[in-house]
Amino acid sequence: MDNCDLHVNALAIWKCTHLHFLFNAGVIRTCTTVPVIHPAISSGRAETMIVPRKSNQDLIRPRSRRNSYVLPKYPVPSLQETLDTYLKTVNHLVTREQYQSTKAIVDSFGATGGMGELLQEHLVKRKENKVNWIYDWWLDTMYLCNPLALPVNSSPGMVFPQQNFQDEGDQLRFAARLICGILDYKVVLDARALPVDFARGQLAGHALCMEQYYRLFTSYRLPGQQKDTLVTQKNNVMPETEHVVVAYRNQFFVLEVVINYRRLNETDLFTQLRRIVKMAGNEAERSPPLGLLTSDCRPNWAEARKVLIRDPTNRDSLNAIEHCIFLLCLDEPIDVELTDLNMALQMMHGNGWHKNSANRWYDKTMQFIVGLDGVCGLVYEHSPSEGIAVIQCAEHLLCYIKETARKLVRADSLCELPSPRRLRWKCGPEIHRCLASAADKLQRLIENTDLNIYRLKALGKDFIKKQRMSPDAFIQVGLQLSFYRCHGRLVHTYESASVRCFQEGRVDNIRSATKEALDFAKGMIDERASISDSKKMELLWAAVDAQINYTVQTITGMAIDNHLLGLQEMAKELQMDLPKLFTDKTYLMSNNFLLSTSQVPTTMDGFLFYGPVVPDGYGVAYNPRLDQIIFCISSFNNCKETSSAMFAEAVEKSFKEMKDLCVKYNTKAKLCFLGNATYTAQNGRKSRQ
Numbered sequence: 001m002d003n004c005d006l007h008v009n010a011l012a013i014w015k016c017t018h019l020h021f022l023f024n025a026g027v028i029r030t031c032t033t034v035p036v037i038h039p040a041i042s043s044g045r046a047e048t049m050i051v052p053r054k055s056n057q058d059l060i061r062p063r064s065r066r067n068s069y070v071l072p073k074y075p076v077p078s079l080q081e082t083l084d085t086y087l088k089t090v091n092h093l094v095t096r097e098q099y100q101s102t103k104a105i106v107d108s109f110g111a112t113g114g115m116g117e118l119l120q121e122h123l124v125k126r127k128e129n130k131v132n133w134i135y136d137w138w139l140d141t142m143y144l145c146n147p148l149a150l151p152v153n154s155s156p157g158m159v160f161p162q163q164n165f166q167d168e169g170d171q172l173r174f175a176a177r178l179i180c181g182i183l184d185y186k187v188v189l190d191a192r193a194l195p196v197d198f199a200r201g202q203l204a205g206h207a208l209c210m211e212q213y214y215r216l217f218t219s220y221r222l223p224g225q226q227k228d229t230l231v232t233q234k235n236n237v238m239p240e241t242e243h244v245v246v247a248y249r250n251q252f253f254v255l256e257v258v259i260n261y262r263r264l265n266e267t268d269l270f271t272q273l274r275r276i277v278k279m280a281g282n283e284a285e286r287s288p289p290l291g292l293l294t295s296d297c298r299p300n301w302a303e304a305r306k307v308l309i310r311d312p313t314n315r316d317s318l319n320a321i322e323h324c325i326f327l328l329c330l331d332e333p334i335d336v337e338l339t340d341l342n343m344a345l346q347m348m349h350g351n352g353w354h355k356n357s358a359n360r361w362y363d364k365t366m367q368f369i370v371g372l373d374g375v376c377g378l379v380y381e382h383s384p385s386e387g388i389a390v391i392q393c394a395e396h397l398l399c400y401i402k403e404t405a406r407k408l409v410r411a412d413s414l415c416e417l418p419s420p421r422r423l424r425w426k427c428g429p430e431i432h433r434c435l436a437s438a439a440d441k442l443q444r445l446i447e448n449t450d451l452n453i454y455r456l457k458a459l460g461k462d463f464i465k466k467q468r469m470s471p472d473a474f475i476q477v478g479l480q481l482s483f484y485r486c487h488g489r490l491v492h493t494y495e496s497a498s499v500r501c502f503q504e505g506r507v508d509n510i511r512s513a514t515k516e517a518l519d520f521a522k523g524m525i526d527e528r529a530s531i532s533d534s535k536k537m538e539l540l541w542a543a544v545d546a547q548i549n550y551t552v553q554t555i556t557g558m559a560i561d562n563h564l565l566g567l568q569e570m571a572k573e574l575q576m577d578l579p580k581l582f583t584d585k586t587y588l589m590s591n592n593f594l595l596s597t598s599q600v601p602t603t604m605d606g607f608l609f610y611g612p613v614v615p616d617g618y619g620v621a622y623n624p625r626l627d628q629i630i631f632c633i634s635s636f637n638n639c640k641e642t643s644s645a646m647f648a649e650a651v652e653k654s655f656k657e658m659k660d661l662c663v664k665y666n667t668k669a670k671l672c673f674l675g676n677a678t679y680t681a682q683n684g685r686k687s688r689q
Contacts, residue, residue, distance in 0.1 A: 069196065069207040074132045074502040075557040079120045082563045083110045085553075089560070090586050092515045093490060102586040109581045116581075119567045122574065126566075132504035134562045137569040139506075143221075143383040144228040147298045150221075150362040151442065152449050152611035152634075155379050156387060156621070157347030158394060161605050162338060163374035168277065174401065175328060175370045176269035179244060181400035182326060182368075183257060185393060186217050199501060201470075202552050208500040215384035216393060219365045220322045223294075223302035230383050233323065245324040245423075246273065248280045249332070250289040250358040252423040254320050259418065266404075268417060276420050277330070287425045288435055289358030295349075296438040304434040308425075317423040326366040331356045333373035340453035344609055344632065347377040349446050353439040357446075366390075377606070386498065386507060387600045387608055395604055449611065452633045452644035454651060459659050461624040467662045467669045471624050472599050473547035476512040477520060477540065478658055479620060482650040483595055484521035487641070494593040494613070497554040499562075509561040510554045512597065516546035524657060537665040540658065561591075593617060599624065607632055615639060618647060629655075 083106050091099055109116045127133040148154065165171045188194055197208040215232055222229040246253045253276045257264050264272070279285075293304050308314040321327075334351060336342050347369060350357035360367060365381045380390050427435075461471035480490055493512040499505035520539040523531045531539075553559055568582045581587060594617035600608040601623055609632030612619040616639045623630040631651055635642035662669070 071207060071209055071501065071503045071505075073127060074134060074499065074505060074562075076120070076123050076127050076133065076566070077558045077560075077563045079116050080110060081558070082560045083116070085560050086564065086590075088515075089511045089513075090492075090590055092518050093492065093513060094586055094589070098586055102584055105580050105584050109579055115571075115576075115579050116567065119570045119574075119579075122570050123563075123566050126570070132502065134566050135504050135506065137565060138562060139230065139383060140227065141565060141569075144224075144230060145226070149295055149297050149441070149445065150381060151295050151349045151357075151379075152445055153613075154611075155362060155381055156390075156608055156610040157344060157379045158377050158390065158608040159340070159343045159347055159606050160376040160378075160394070160398060162343065163370075163376055165372060165374045168372060171330065171370060171372050172270055172273040172277070173266075174376070175273055175330065176266045177401045177404055178368060178370065178397060179255075179257065179269050179328065180266050180404070181397040182217070183263060184400065185396055186325065189214055189217065197500070202548075203501055203555060206501045208498075209503060209505050211504055212385035212389040212500075212506075213392070216366055216389060217325045219381075219384040221363045221365075221381050221383055222322070223298045223305055223363065225299050225302050228298055228302075228383075231322070232384070243320070243324055244326060244328055245321050245361070245364075246276050246328045246330065246420070247291065247359045247361065248276055248330040249286075250291060251280050251287060252291070252317070252321065252361070253279065254324075254421040254423065255328075256418070256420075257325070264417075272417060272420050273330075279420065279422055285422065287423075288427050288432065289353065289439075290425055290427075290435070291358045291360050291362075292353055292435050292438045292442065293431075294360065294362040295357060295442045296434070297441070300434070300438070304431060304438075307428075307430050307434070311426045313424055313426050317425055320421075320423055321361055321364065324364070326368060327361055327364050329356070329359050329367055329369045331359060331369055331371040331375070333371060334375060338373065338375060340455070340607075341451060343375045343377070344451060344453055344607075345446075345449075346371065346375050347379050348451065348609065348611070349442070349449070352443055352446055357442055358439075366393075386496070387598065388498065391600065391602055391608065394606070395602065398604055448637050450635045450637045450642070450644045451609065451611075452631075452648045453607070453609070454631045454633065454648040456629045456631060456652060456655055457627070458652070458656055460627040460629060462626045463659065464624075467666050469544050470548055470551075473544045473551065474658070475599070475622055475624060475629065476510075476547050476597065477517055477543045478651070478655050479595065479597060479622075480513060480517040480543070481521045481524055481654040481658070482647060483618075484518075485525060485650040485654055486643075486646055490518050490521065491594040491617075492590050492592065493595040493597065496598040497551060497559070499555060499557055501555065502557060508554050508557075508559040510547070510550050510559070511561075512547060512550075513595075514543065514546040514550065516543040519543070524654075533661060534665050537661055537667075540661060541668065595620065597622070601625075610634065612636060612642075616641060618642060618644070620647075 087099075087103060087106055090102065094102070108114065123133065143154065146154065163170075163174060165174065192214065194210055194213055196210060198204075199206040199208055218233045220231045222231050242256070242258045244255045244257055246255050255269075255272055255276065257269070293301050296304070305318070309318065331346070331350075332355070334342060334346050334355065345351055346356065350360055360379070362379070363381060365384050366378065367380065368378050370376050378390070378394060464471040464474045467474070476495060480493070484490055490513040495510040495512045496507045497510045499508050516539070520536070520543040523536050523539045550559070564582075564587075568578070571578055571582075593613055596613045596617060597620045598610075600621050602608070607621070607623045607630045609621045610619050611634045615636055617635070619632075619634040621632040623632075631648065633644040633647050633651075635644045635647070
């Protein structure tokens with residue numbers, strides 16, 4: 001999940017012209033009639049596709065810029081600057097005595113000729129020999145070495161706008177159209193012809209790394225006892241048959257989407273989905289709900305998988321899932337009111353083994369969920385890609401579905417389609433015990449999850465921009481104020497910020513719990529009687545400016561978290577004793593993020609969410625819209641100190657106070673407004689009154 005300042009709305013290029021840039025890429029030729037079938041390059045062999053009419057969008061697309069850039073390598077920051085910034089970020093969050101102890105440790109580490117300089121030298125050498133010196137270490141630490149279960153703890157979910165299905169036929173038609181949209185998108189990905197994203201905001205105009213997009217439909221997370229493996233398939237000269245795995249009533253079916261080198265159209269796919277629904281009704285052939293195994297903690301699932309692969313039937317079924325393009329989960333109705341919260345829970349964990357939780361395979365990167373009741377969305381395994389790639393893909397798909405539903409050109413169906421294949425399993429007592437254990441643990445995790453979806457309608461990013469402030473910085477300061485209102489202190493905070501302006505860049509951390517944010521929170525709550533509102537406005541501006549400054553530092557590769565992680569991992573690689581800096585209480589606390597946040601904007605009326613990253617913390621995903629902000633707040637019920645509802649109430653009160661403060665005392669915005677009005681009058685147009 002990425003910071004707002006690096007988000008690029010490539011969707012504008014996609015809307016209604018979802019494949020036009022293939023003409024410029026040379027993958028397909030210009031056509032002037034619809035439909036026309038042309039060969040396209042996909043995974044090393046020809047397939048067919050329906051090409052839409054060419055659009056005027058092609059005339060405004062920056063063709064020459066798409067592939068004419070070379071991204072720089074991710075930098076290694078200055079050792080002394082990182083250590084100075086580290087001390088600055090922890091000073092106001094620990095006691096004076098603890099800070100003095102930490103400062104002495106840091107000074108020793110960074111001394112001339114000391115351990116820090118040695119590790120720094122090796123990091124610089126590593127940078128020269130790696131495409132991205134931090135990528136592997138970051139991926140292991142963030143995801144692959146985390147033993148926790150994927151649902152709630154790791155895999156984000158996303159809710160699509162609710163659909164109005166009248167019957168099962170509507171559900172399957174939507175699903176068939178969704179598959180068509182994904183296959184069209186995948187043609188572009190396989191040809192590596194996706195238009196390059198360019199940064200906005202602080203790094204406006206910089207090209208961004210696109211590798212995350214190309215992993216969406218080619219990756220799979222393989223469980224391990226000590227560490228998982230992210231498996232990414234490469235294009236081969238003779239690839240395997242392309243297929244989707246459909247999950248329905250906890251059963252799994254292989255749906256071939258290319259037959260005799262021809263891609264199935266919507267009519268074909270609808271026919272095949274109806275066959276799968278009929279096949280699933282055969283009780284005599286039902287297998288145990290094997291999808292539950294993927295919801296267990298990673299070492300347990302790795303052990304169960306070892307048992308499964310002893311049998312060739314199971315190996316074949318696992319191979320089919322692991323090498324599919326994506327999972328399509330046809331869900332049963334959730335039988336509750338279709339609120340934002342209930343739809344989100346359906347995406348997050350499926351509401352239990354007795355509902356739809358077993359109708360998943362959590363190791364697969366992309367799982368699209370289409371419920372009979374119109375509850376649709378996705379859940380994705382986080383290790384291959386950040387939220388921006390997933391959101392861009394999802395929004396393209398929804399645009400595709402809307403446009404094709406309005407004016408779909410239907411091609412002839414294949415006369416005879418081979419029946420979809422049910423995946424079969426042979427399960428002994430050991431696997432049944434694993435299933436029972438996984439179901440029990442998942443149910444406890446579900447009951448422990450405290451999720452709140454709160455739509456703050458009092459303000460949106462339009463109001464914030466009129467205050468001459470960065471919406472993301474404003475919201476981050478508001479979250480700090482909200483946390484302080486709930487708990488009377490600030491804590492180490494993680495805000496995901498994209499570093500895609502570098503080769504294979506993923507994210508680094510914006511540490512939002514700044515000294516300036518603390519001063520503002522205290523001024524708003526602790527010292528209300530003694531500080532004037534105009535002074536509070538000054539404190540708000542100082543906090544926003546500090547947040548922006550750290551954001552720029554982060555997205556330009558100069559933040560501290562990746563650098564400190566690299567120094568620590570380098571010490572391990574050199575088989576040295578771990579420097580005291582990394583065992584110090586302050587450092588350990590600084591990496592225990594009780595508040596984990598991320599901005600995940602969408603253009604559609606949907607939202608993305610995730611769980612907390614620590615047992616006693618909050619996860620906060622927020623989606624700033626023009627006239628509202630959607631906050632998705634998560635915590636765990638068994639922690640007595642946290643409450644998602646309490647935090648949502650604090651958000652409502654805090655942002656109302658900040659809005660009122662800006663309306664009355666934001667002189668910077670008023671001066672800018674007056675300046676614009678004066679400029680307008682001086683240039684011969686009617687001035688504002």
